[in-house]
Amino acid sequence: MSSVHVNRIIDRHGAERASLIPVLQDIQDDYNWISEPHLRQVADRLGLPLSEVYGVASFYRALSLEPRGKTLIRVCKGTACHVRGAQLIQEELERQLGIQAGGTTEDMAYTLEVVNCVGACGMAPVVIVGDKYFPGVKPHRAKKLVQTERDEE
Amino acid sequence: MQLTIDDKQVTAEQGQTLLEVARAHDIPIPTLCYHESLEARGSCRLCLVEIRKPKWPGWKRLVASCVYPAEEGLEVRTATEEIVGIRKTLIDLLLARCPKNPEIVELARAYGIEQTSYAVLDATRQCILCGQCVRVCEDIIGASAIGMYGRGAGKKVGPAYGKAAETCIGCGACAFVCPTRCIQVIDEGLTRRIPRWNVEFELVPCRICGKPVSTRKHIDFVRGRVSAGPEVLETCSDCLRAYYGAKVAAEGHM
Ligand code: SF4
Ligand code: SF4
Ligand code: FES
Ligand code: FES
Numbered sequence: 001m002s003s004v005h006v007n008r009i010i011d012r013h014g015a016e017r018a019s020l021i022p023v024l025q026d027i028q029d030d031y032n033w034i035s036e037p038h039l040r041q042v043a044d045r046l047g048l049p050l051s052e053v054y055g056v057a058s059f060y061r062a063l064s065l066e067p068r069g070k071t072l073i074r075v076c077k078g079t080a081c082h083v084r085g086a087q088l089i090q091e092e093l094e095r096q097l098g099i100q101a102g103g104t105t106e107d108m109a110y111t112l113e114v115v116n117c118v119g120a121c122g123m124a125p126v127v128i129v130g131d132k133y134f135p136g137v138k139p140h141r142a143k144k145l146v147q148t149e150r151d152e153e
Numbered sequence: 154m155q156l157t158i159d160d161k162q163v164t165a166e167q168g169q170t171l172l173e174v175a176r177a178h179d180i181p182i183p184t185l186c187y188h189e190s191l192e193a194r195g196s197c198r199l200c201l202v203e204i205r206k207p208k209w210p211g212w213k214r215l216v217a218s219c220v221y222p223a224e225e226g227l228e229v230r231t232a233t234e235e236i237v238g239i240r241k242t243l244i245d246l247l248l249a250r251c252p253k254n255p256e257i258v259e260l261a262r263a264y265g266i267e268q269t270s271y272a273v274l275d276a277t278r279q280c281i282l283c284g285q286c287v288r289v290c291e292d293i294i295g296a297s298a299i300g301m302y303g304r305g306a307g308k309k310v311g312p313a314y315g316k317a318a319e320t321c322i323g324c325g326a327c328a329f330v331c332p333t334r335c336i337q338v339i340d341e342g343l344t345r346r347i348p349r350w351n352v353e354f355e356l357v358p359c360r361i362c363g364k365p366v367s368t369r370k371h372i373d374f375v376r377g378r379v380s381a382g383p384e385v386l387e388t389c390s391d392c393l394r395a396y397y398g399a400k401v402a403a404e405g406h407m
Contacts, residue, residue, distance in 0.1 A: 029164075049297030049320065054313035058302040135393060 005030065015045045020056060023142050024063055032068040039065075061115075069104045069111040073097075073145070076127040078117025081125040085139065089125055090114060092142040110146070156227040165223035172200055172218040175231065182231050183240065183260070185247075185332045186283040187219045190293060195220040197283060199243055203230040215239070237264075245269050247281055254279045256333045279335035282308055286327035286336060296320050299327065299350060312350050323347065323354035323368035342349060359389035361396075365387070 003133055009026045015017035023042055027034050034057055042051040048073040057063050075093060077086045090112075094100055120126050123135030129145055137145070154165050158180050165174040170193065175182050186197040195217040202218045205228040215236065218229075230236070244261050249271035251257045261267070284301055287310060291297045302309045312318035323345050328336040339346045341384035343356045345368055354368035366372070366389045375384055385393065 049291075049296050049300075050313045051250075051300035051318075055300040055302055059304050138158075 002044075003038060006038050006041050008044070010042065010045050010059060015047075017046060017048060020053065021060075022046065024053075024057055024060075028063050033064040033066060033071065035067075041063075067104060067108065069074060069108050071109060071130050072111050072113060072128075074113045074115045074118070075101070076096070076116070076118050076120075076124070076128070077114050077128040078121065078124075080111070080121035084124045086125045088139040089137055089142045092125075092139045093146065096143055096146045154223065154225040155393060156225065156229065157222060158229040159231055169223045170219055171202060171216075171221045171223055171227075171229055172203075174223050175202075175218065175229075180231060182218055184219060185260075185281065186285060188217075188285055188289075188330045188332075191285060191288050191330065192292070193219040194284065194288075195352045199240060199241070201236055203233055203236060204228065240264065240268065240322055246271060249273055251278050251281060251333060252276050254333045254335065257281070259282070280332055281333055282310060283328045283332060284310070285332065286310060289326045290321075294322070294324055294326050296322050296324070298322075310387075315351075317352050318347075318350035321347070321350050321352045322370040322374045323352060324374075357387050359392055360384065360387050361392040362389060364389050364391075390406045 006027060009030070010019065010023055013022045013026075020042070023046070024034060027038055031038070039053055039057060039071070040050060043050045046053070057065055073093060075081075075086055077089045077090065090101060093112055097105055097112055099105055099110075099112055101112050101114045118126055118128065118133075120133060120135070123133070125137050127134045127137045127142065127145060134145060154167065155257045156163060156165060156174070158175050161178065161180070163174055163178045169177075169218065172184065172192075172193075174181055182200050182202065184197070184200045186195070187193055187200060192337075198217055201215050202221075203213055203215055203223070205213045206224075207226055207228065207272065230278045241264050244257075244264050245266055246269075247257050248261045248266060248269040252269060252273050253276055261269075272277065282301070287299055287301055290299055298318040299310060299312055302311065302313075312321070325338045325347075328334075328338045328347070336349050337345065339348070340356060343358060343365060344353070345356050345365075354370055356365035357372055358364065358371050359366050360383075366387055372386050373383075388396070
């Protein structure tokens with residue numbers, strides 16, 4: 001069964017090799033991850049070997065081959081953020097969400113990820129919730145980040 | 154054109170790489186990611202050599218000989234102290250990656266390294282991620298059954314999703330080019346297995362002697378591309394040679 005939505009994404013970019021990355025990005029945006037059937041559909045329609053499409057999809061950090069939660073929480077653990085206590089923030093978020101870094105909550109609401117430098121070292125330590133950047137985060141505020149998000153739901 | 158390799162005067166043709174010129178003159182240069190049937194990629198850096206140009210005194214560079222084209226008048230050195238030192242570091246790192254792989258262990262010994270000086274993360278690893286298996290499968294065979302996945306330290310070679318390599322035809326070309334011989338092709342009776350790619354195939358026996366020729370899938374794959382019938386495709390190379398030999402002897406032509 002091929003997905004109508006994925007077909008539409010492919011039609012929008014054109015069923016050709018050069019469309020591979022924009023197509024994968026759009027699938028990622030719309031579903032928060034790229035499932036195996038979707039990846040196969042892309043390979044089929046663009047006429048590319050599955051091995052190649054899988055290679056590309058597994059290379060980029062922005063693309064996920066595992067289900068991701070609705071909101072992605074990224075804790076920066078680059079050098080600047082690390083020395084300003086990112087480890088404690090990570091641990092606090094892991095406790096709050098009940099998952100390990102890299103994991104997704106059971107209700108598919110959150111995925112917690114550790115990243116290395118997001119180019120905002122002056123604001124270290126940085127946490128990014130969805131597309132909002134939070135500068136100078138303190139561990140006790142890390143707790144609040146999740147709570148505010150939850151309240152906004 | 155003329156150039157020197159290790160002070161020996163050698164002749165090269167336009168378009169030849171330094172490695173090809175050296176090999177043509179029996180000058181040894183170690184390689185891991187090079188295979189004459191594949192386009193060179195210059196990824197292992199083991200084949201590195203020093204080049205100098207007489208018209209630029211004092212200038213020198215270290216280049217990968219498998220990708221560097223021969224040039225008129227170039228002075229090439231294949232084993233200076235500096236080069237051997239760099240090669241040792243590279244081999245030491247490879248040994249840390251594959252501490253038990255016989256090919257790598259042997260290479261390390263040849264450079265006087267018994268044990269790696271780096272941390273070993275996983276002693277069972279056998280693959281150096283040179284990508285030759287992927288390239289032969291894609292560029293020469295045309296099956297594209299395997300690929301390089303992930304990035305950085307987590308990079309892997311294999312079929313998508315770690316499942317069975319669906320488009321693999323069981324030709325064994327990947328095993329043939331693998332420099333660490335870490336892809337096993339196991340033939341038992343009329344079954345071929347390549348456990349690394351999670352695949353199993355039926356082998357076709359030679360119509361004359363019964364010895365396995367290749368996999369059914371490989372033969373069907375070839376049949377789709379060449380105009381040869383089963384009497385050729387399903388006969389092993391020894392019997393084919395004997396058949397054509399006898400034919401030429403009797404009729405004077407094939
Ligand atoms: S055996 Fe399979 S994976 Fe290896 S080169 Fe042949 S088709 Fe490709
Ligand atoms: S399996 Fe062999 S050929 Fe393939 S990348 Fe690893 S070492 Fe290279
Ligand atoms: S280290 Fe965190 S933004 Fe640079
Ligand atoms: S043989 Fe590997 S870089 Fe040249």
